[in-house]
Amino acid sequence: MDKDIDESLICKICGGRLIGDPERGEAFCEACGYILDEHIIDPGPEWKAFDIEDKEKRVRVGSPITPTLHDYGIGSEIDYTQDSTESVGNKYDALRIWQKRLRTSSPAERSLAYALSTINNLCSSLKMPSVVAETASRIYRQLQKKGIVKSRSVSKVTAAIVYLSAKIHEVERSAKEVSEAAGIEVKALNKYYRMIASEASVDHLPLPTVEKHIARLANIMKLSPKTERLALQIFKATKSISIHDGKSPNGLAAACIYIASVINSENLPQREVALAADITEVTVRHRYKEILDNYVIRQKLKPQRSVNNRDAN
DNA sequence: CATTCGTGAAGACGAAT
DNA sequence: ATTCGATTTCACGAATG
Structure with a gap:
């Protein structure tokens, strides 16, 4: 059964057999007690x-x-067994003490x-x-x-x-x-x-995080990608005007999502977006009313009616 | 009935004084 | 440190479907 022991399983100090898994640094020598490595080495990256x-x-x-x-x-500690029988043993005692102090004292x-x-x-x-x-x-x-x-x-x-x-x-x-x-x-x-x-x-x-809030909320309430995209679109379109200043990003994100869901006739309850965004329905209402008051949302069924950007500057 | 909408009062916060 | 203005929240009732 010794024949499947390869080179890495031989102790470099005494030639004895290593027990354990040297790949992970967990091996020690059966004969002399030499420890290949006292750290467990993560074999991953x-x-x-x-x-x-x-x-x-x-x-x-x-x-x-x-x-x-x-x-x-x-962290490592100086081994008690190593070198302690030599004449310089006191030196190592001192080192050991200092090391302990530095580590935890x-x-x-x-x-x-x-x-x-x-x-x-x-x-x-x-x-x-x-x-x-x-x-x-x-x-x-x-x-x-x-x-x-x-x-x-x-x-x-x-x-x-x-x-x-x-x-x-x-x-x-x-x-x-x-x-x-x-x-x-x-x-x-x-x-x-x-x-x-x-x-x-x-x-x-x-950077500011309204877009990320939209992405996050869309994620946790499992919004359809279509609605999420629309919500982002709505936010970008309304971003230019002053109504977003000083408002909480959460509220904006929630409102955009709510409007998008209505347009896509998914009709999420305000309660749900508000809950997910950790704000109240009232705030959702405020934001979404502001947006609706200031912008004409173009119905996608009749795209030829209105023009793209009414608010160039 | 569930959801949405509107509103005043109240708390929290930032900016200005 | 206090005041002031804007925002958000709470609590309620009405309107909508």
Whole structure:
């Protein structure tokens, strides 16, 4: 049964047999106890570059690092068994102590570890892609360095950071959703969000989001592609005039969808779009009335009647 | 009956003072 | 810090089909 042992299953130190799976870094030598690698190596892609920053930062070495762990997942401890019998053993004892201190003993590190696990929990309960948690973790580190998080509620700070991170990655959730998942007040979330958004060095929040709201709402209420396209069309057509200023993007998106559904005779109840957009029917009514008051919606059955753009400038 | 529409009062928020 | 204006929400009733 030894014949199917290949080269990689031989211990490089003593020539003994390796137990386990060396491909995943989980193997150790039967004879001398040598551990091939103490890390579990993800055999998948070593890193994913979501943006330029990631491309610069990630190196093609070692197990994938992640900002979501307080030591970036690269923590290791100096083995007690190795070298401890040599004359320099005391040196290693000292190193071991220092390493322990650096890893978990400083208050900053401890709170960081706690905050990052809070972030991870929040992101997973909101079903967000892992990149959101990673960005959130990076932001948290930034703010901790600047002393922003000191003496502030961890749950509120982390919630606000996740909220911001979701915006950055264009998987925005409503303030209500995030605050519920974090177990804090919506008002507190917004307060901390404002503070954090101004402190964190986030270059550009991705553009205004009415179009994205339409796409998101269309997605969650399973709108027909036809209606979604029409809703977008309506928004673009009405965008130029002043009626959109200062209105909530949600309301605009909901109104466009509602109008589109009526035109396509899908006739969604206002209640449904309002519910999906997390606003009230009244707001939907206001927006859609404004749009109808200012624009003539051309019936598609009689396209020859009206002209395309009555409002050139 | 369900849905839609209109309205005043009230809360929340941002801008201006 | 307070005031003011606009927006959104709530609560209600009426109109529509």
